[in-house]
Amino acid sequence: MDRRNFLKNTGLASTSLFVPQFLSGFNRNGFVQNGKNLIIVQWSGGNDGLNTVVPFHNDLYYKNRPTLAIPKKKVLKLNDDLGFNPMLSGLKSLYDDGLLTVINNVGYPNPVRSHFRSMDIWHTASSSDQYWQTGWLGRYLDNNNPDNVPHTALEIDDSLVLALKGQDKTGFAAANPARLKKAASNSFLKKVAHHHQHDHEENVAYLYKTLIDTQSSADYLTEQSKGYETKSRYPSTSIGKDLATIFNLIIRDTNTKIYYINMGGFDTHANQKNKQEKLLKQYSDAMKVFVKDLQKNKKLDDTLIMTFSEFGRRVKENSSHGTDHGTANNVFFMGGKLKNPGVFNEAPNLRKLDKGDLRYTVDFRKIYASVLKNWLGVNPGDVLLDSYKPLDII
Amino acid sequence: MSSVKKKITHLYWRAGFGISLKMLDQASESPLKITINKLINDAKNPELLDMPLPVYQKILKEGRTKKQQDVLRKKLNQENQDVKVKWIRKMVASDNPLLERMTLFWHGHFALVSGKSSHFTKTYLNTLRKHALGNFGDLVLAIARDPAMIHFLNNRQNKKGQPNENFARELLELFTIGIGHYTEEDVKEAARAFTGWRTDKKGNFLFSERHHDFDRKTFMGQTGTLDGTDIIRIVLENKQTAKFIATKVYRYFVNERIDEQHVQRLADVFYNSNYNIEKLMRTVFASDWFYADKNIGIKIKSPVDLLIGMMKTLQMDLKTDKSFFFIQKIMGQSLLNPPNVAGWPGGKNWIDSSTLIFRLNLAGYLFQNVQVDMAAKPEPEDKADRKIKLKLATTMDVSPILNYLSRLDEAAIFSTLSEWLIQADFHLEKTELDPFIRHKTRNHYVKSLLLRLMTLPEYQVC
Numbered sequence: 001m002d003r004r005n006f007l008k009n010t011g012l013a014s015t016s017l018f019v020p021q022f023l024s025g026f027n028r029n030g031f032v033q034n035g036k037n038l039i040i041v042q043w044s045g046g047n048d049g050l051n052t053v054v055p056f057h058n059d060l061y062y063k064n065r066p067t068l069a070i071p072k073k074k075v076l077k078l079n080d081d082l083g084f085n086p087m088l089s090g091l092k093s094l095y096d097d098g099l100l101t102v103i104n105n106v107g108y109p110n111p112v113r114s115h116f117r118s119m120d121i122w123h124t125a126s127s128s129d130q131y132w133q134t135g136w137l138g139r140y141l142d143n144n145n146p147d148n149v150p151h152t153a154l155e156i157d158d159s160l161v162l163a164l165k166g167q168d169k170t171g172f173a174a175a176n177p178a179r180l181k182k183a184a185s186n187s188f189l190k191k192v193a194h195h196h197q198h199d200h201e202e203n204v205a206y207l208y209k210t211l212i213d214t215q216s217s218a219d220y221l222t223e224q225s226k227g228y229e230t231k232s233r234y235p236s237t238s239i240g241k242d243l244a245t246i247f248n249l250i251i252r253d254t255n256t257k258i259y260y261i262n263m264g265g266f267d268t269h270a271n272q273k274n275k276q277e278k279l280l281k282q283y284s285d286a287m288k289v290f291v292k293d294l295q296k297n298k299k300l301d302d303t304l305i306m307t308f309s310e311f312g313r314r315v316k317e318n319s320s321h322g323t324d325h326g327t328a329n330n331v332f333f334m335g336g337k338l339k340n341p342g343v344f345n346e347a348p349n350l351r352k353l354d355k356g357d358l359r360y361t362v363d364f365r366k367i368y369a370s371v372l373k374n375w376l377g378v379n380p381g382d383v384l385l386d387s388y389k390p391l392d393i394i
Numbered sequence: 395m396s397s398v399k400k401k402i403t404h405l406y407w408r409a410g411f412g413i414s415l416k417m418l419d420q421a422s423e424s425p426l427k428i429t430i431n432k433l434i435n436d437a438k439n440p441e442l443l444d445m446p447l448p449v450y451q452k453i454l455k456e457g458r459t460k461k462q463q464d465v466l467r468k469k470l471n472q473e474n475q476d477v478k479v480k481w482i483r484k485m486v487a488s489d490n491p492l493l494e495r496m497t498l499f500w501h502g503h504f505a506l507v508s509g510k511s512s513h514f515t516k517t518y519l520n521t522l523r524k525h526a527l528g529n530f531g532d533l534v535l536a537i538a539r540d541p542a543m544i545h546f547l548n549n550r551q552n553k554k555g556q557p558n559e560n561f562a563r564e565l566l567e568l569f570t571i572g573i574g575h576y577t578e579e580d581v582k583e584a585a586r587a588f589t590g591w592r593t594d595k596k597g598n599f600l601f602s603e604r605h606h607d608f609d610r611k612t613f614m615g616q617t618g619t620l621d622g623t624d625i626i627r628i629v630l631e632n633k634q635t636a637k638f639i640a641t642k643v644y645r646y647f648v649n650e651r652i653d654e655q656h657v658q659r660l661a662d663v664f665y666n667s668n669y670n671i672e673k674l675m676r677t678v679f680a681s682d683w684f685y686a687d688k689n690i691g692i693k694i695k696s697p698v699d700l701l702i703g704m705m706k707t708l709q710m711d712l713k714t715d716k717s718f719f720f721i722q723k724i725m726g727q728s729l730l731n732p733p734n735v736a737g738w739p740g741g742k743n744w745i746d747s748s749t750l751i752f753r754l755n756l757a758g759y760l761f762q763n764v765q766v767d768m769a770a771k772p773e774p775e776d777k778a779d780r781k782i783k784l785k786l787a788t789t790m791d792v793s794p795i796l797n798y799l800s801r802l803d804e805a806a807i808f809s810t811l812s813e814w815l816i817q818a819d820f821h822l823e824k825t826e827l828d829p830f831i832r833h834k835t836r837n838h839y840v841k842s843l844l845l846r847l848m849t850l851p852e853y854q855v856c
Contacts, residue, residue, distance in 0.1 A: 131735065189754060
C-alpha cells in the first residue's frame with residue numbers, strides 16, 4: 001500500500017480532521033452542553049489524612065501523635081468518631097448541608113510509598129506491579145469523545161497530568177487560556193497552521209492537527225472565559241483563582257466535562273502543622289465559595305468534585321514534628337447529587353496496622369468505577385480494564 | 395539535496411543528533427559504507443564520563459554531626475545534578491554521535507530513576523557507555539551488578555527466604571525477553587537466583603553468600619543451583635530475547651510501525667552473532683530499507699532529541715543548569731528520571747497541546763533569551779505554590795553556518811537550510827516564508843530563517 005492510500009484508509013487524509021467540529025457546532029447551534037461536570041482536585045505530596053479527618057475518639061491517635069494531634073475540643077465533629085481539622089470550617093458547613101461525602105481508608109493492595117509511583121498508580125488505575133502508559137480519564141476520552149473536542153477534559157495548568165492522557169486522545173492543559181492563545185497563535189504559527197497540506201505523513205499530520213486544535217481551543221476558551229465573571233468573591237489563592245476560572249467556564253456551558261486542578265505542598269516530613277493547615281484552609285475556604293456559587297446558579301446538581309492524594313501518612317509522627325509517607329487515605333466528594341452524604345464508611349483502624357501504616361478497605365478503583373458508571377454514564381470495565389464494583393456514593 | 399546527502403542526514407539524525415553542513419559535505423564525498431564504519435568505530439571506543447566527585451568522596455568518610463551530614467547531603471544532590479548536566483553537555487559537544495545515541499537508547503531501555511548518589515549515577519551512565527556497542531549479554535550482566543540498578547529495583551532487599559522479585563521481574567518483562575514468554579514461577583525462581591547480589595557503600599558489586607539462596611531452582615525448564623549469571627545465560631539462549639531487542643531497536647531507530655521481515659532479519663543477525671550489538675546496528679544502518687522514503691522524516695523527535703539537535707546545530711549552550719531541567723521537564727522527558735522502569739513510551743505520546751506549543755516555540759525562546767511564561771509542575775516534595783518559571787539565557791555561535799552560506803543568494807540559502815534541517819516532506823515555498831523573515835542583511839536572513847524553520851511542525855520529526 002503506498003502512503004497516500006494508507007492515509008486515505010486510516011482517515012488521515014480527510015480534510016474534516018482539520019476542522020474543529022466543536023467550533024462549527026457552537027456557531028450553528030449556540031452550542032449548549034447541559035451535561036455533567038466532573039472536577040478532580042489532586043493534592044500532591046501525600047496529605048496527612050489523619051489530621052484532616054481526625055479520629056478524635058481514638059487514644060491510639062493521641063498516643064502516636066504527641067505533638068501533632070488535634071485536641072478533641074478543637075475538632076469540628078462529624079460523628080462520634082471523626083471530625084474535621086479546625087481549618088476546614090468551610091467544608092464543615094458543606095457537610096452540614098449534605099453536600100459532602102468522606103470516604104475513609106482508600107488505597108490499593110501492596111501500596112507503594114514513592115510519590116511518583118503511587119501517583120502513577122492513581123493516575124493510570126493500574127495495580128502496583130503494573131506499568132501503564134495511559135491515564136484513567138485519558139482512556140475515558142479515548143472511548144467517549146466522538147466530537148474530538150480537545151478541551152473535553154481541561155487541566156488548569158501549563159502541562160498535562162498522566163491521568164488525562166489516553167492512547168489516542170488527551171486532555172487539554174491551560175493555566176490561562178489567553179496566555180496559551182498568545183503562545184499558540186502568534187502570526188507565524190497561525191500562518192503555518194493555515195498552510196498545512198492534506199497529504200502529510202501520519203505523524204506530521206498529527207502535529208498539525210494538534211496545533212490547529214490547540215489554537216482553536218485556546219481561542220474558544222479565551223472568548224468563553226471573558227464572557228462571564230462570577231459575582232462571588234473567591235479567595236485570591238491559587239486554588240481560589242482556579243475554581244473561579246472553572247466556575248466561569250461552567251456557567252458559559254463550554255463543552256468541557258472534566259476539570260483537573262492540582263494543589264501541591266502536602267509532603268510534610270517536618271513541622272507539619274502550619275504547612276498542612278494553611279493548605280487545608282485555602283482549600284476549604286475556596287471550595288465553600290465555589291460550591292455555594294454553583295448552588296446559587298443552579299449548577300451544583302450537575303457538578304461532582306472529587307479530591308484525592310497519592311497516599312496518606314504514617315500513623316506515628318516522626319521526630320521532626322512531621323509525618324512520613326504512608327498508605328490508605330480519605331477521599332472527598334462534593335456535589336448536589338450525592339447518594340450518601342456524610343461519612344461513608346468506618347473510621348480508620350489504628351490497631352490493625354501494616355508496618356505502621358493504615359490498611360486500605362476501599363480500593364480507589366471502586367471509586368473510579370462509581371464515577372464512571374454513575375456520573376459519566378459509561379461502562380467502568382472499558383476504562384479500568386478490569387471489573388470493580390461501584391460504591392453507593394453517587 | 396542530492397540523494398546521498400539526504401541519506402547521510404537521515405543516518406546522522408537516527409544514529410546521532412544531526413550533522414553539521416561542513417561534515418555533511420565531507421561525508422558525501424565518500425561511500426556511505428565509510429561513513430557508517432566511522433560512526434561505529436568511533437563508538438567502539440567509548441569515552442567515559444570523567445569528573446571528580448569530591449562531595450561523594452567526602453560523604454564516605456565517617457565522623458560528622460547530623461547537621462554537617464545534612465549539609466553534605468544537599469551538596470551531594472547538587473553534585474548528582476551536575477553529573478546529569480555533564481552528560482547532556484557531552485551529547486551536545488561530542489564528536490562521537492553514535493556513542494551518545496546508544497547511551498540514550500540504553501538509558502530508555504534499562505530505565506532507572508537515579509538515587510541521591512552522584513557516584514552511582516556516573517557509574518550507571520558509564521556502564522551504558524562501556525557496553526553501548528558491545529555484547530548484549532555483557533551489558534545485561536553489568537546492569538544486574540550496577541549499584542544504581544540494584545538500588546532502584548530493590549535487589550539489596552532480595553534475600554534467601556525473603557525474595558524481592560522486583561529486579562527479576564523487570565529483567566524478564568522489560569530488559570530481555572518480554573511479557574508472555576515466561577511464567578510467574580520463572581520470575582520467582584529468577585528472583586531466588588539473584589539473592590545476595592548487592593553493592594557496598596562505594597558501589598562495588600558484592601556477592602553476599604549469607605543472603606544467597608544456593609538451593610536448586612528451575613528456570614525456563616533448566617534445573618540446577620542457578621545463580622543470576624545462569625538466568626541471564628538461559629534467557630539469552632531463547633531466541634525471543636533477540637527478537638524483543640531487535641523489535642525495540644527497529645521501533646527506535648527505524649520506524650514505530652514494524653516491518654516483520656526486517657525485524658526478523660535483525661533478530662537473526664543479533665542471535666547468530668551471540669548478541670553482538672555492533673553487528674545489529676551495522677545491519678540496521680547498512681540496510682537499503684533504512685533509507686527508504688517511508689522511514690525518513692517520520693519519527694517524532696523525543697524532547698532530548700529536539701533539544702540536543704537544536705543545540706548542536708546552533709552550537710548553543712544554556713547559561714544556567716536549571717534551564718536544562720526546566721526544558722526537559724516541561725516537554726516530558728527528564729533524563730535519569732523516567733516515569734517508571736518501562737522508560738518513555740515515545741512517539742505520539744510526546745505530544746499534547748501544551749508540549750507541542752512549547753516544542754514549536756522552543757527555538758524562539760532560545761534565540762531570543764526570553765522569560766518563558768510557563769510553569770513546570772512542582773515536585774511532590776516542593777513547598778506549596780512553588781512555580782518554576784525561567785528565563786532561558788543562551789549563548790550560540792552560528793558563524794560556521796554563516797561562513798558556509800557566505801557565497802549564496804537568498805534562494806540558495808533557503809533551499810540549503812530547509813533541506814538540511816527538515817527531513818519530512820516539505821511543501822513551503824520561499825515566498826510563503828519571506829514575510830516572516832528579516833532580509834536586511836545576509837546574517838539577518840540566515841538567522842531568522844533558521845528560527846522559522848525550527849519552528850515548523852516538520853522540524854519536530856526526523
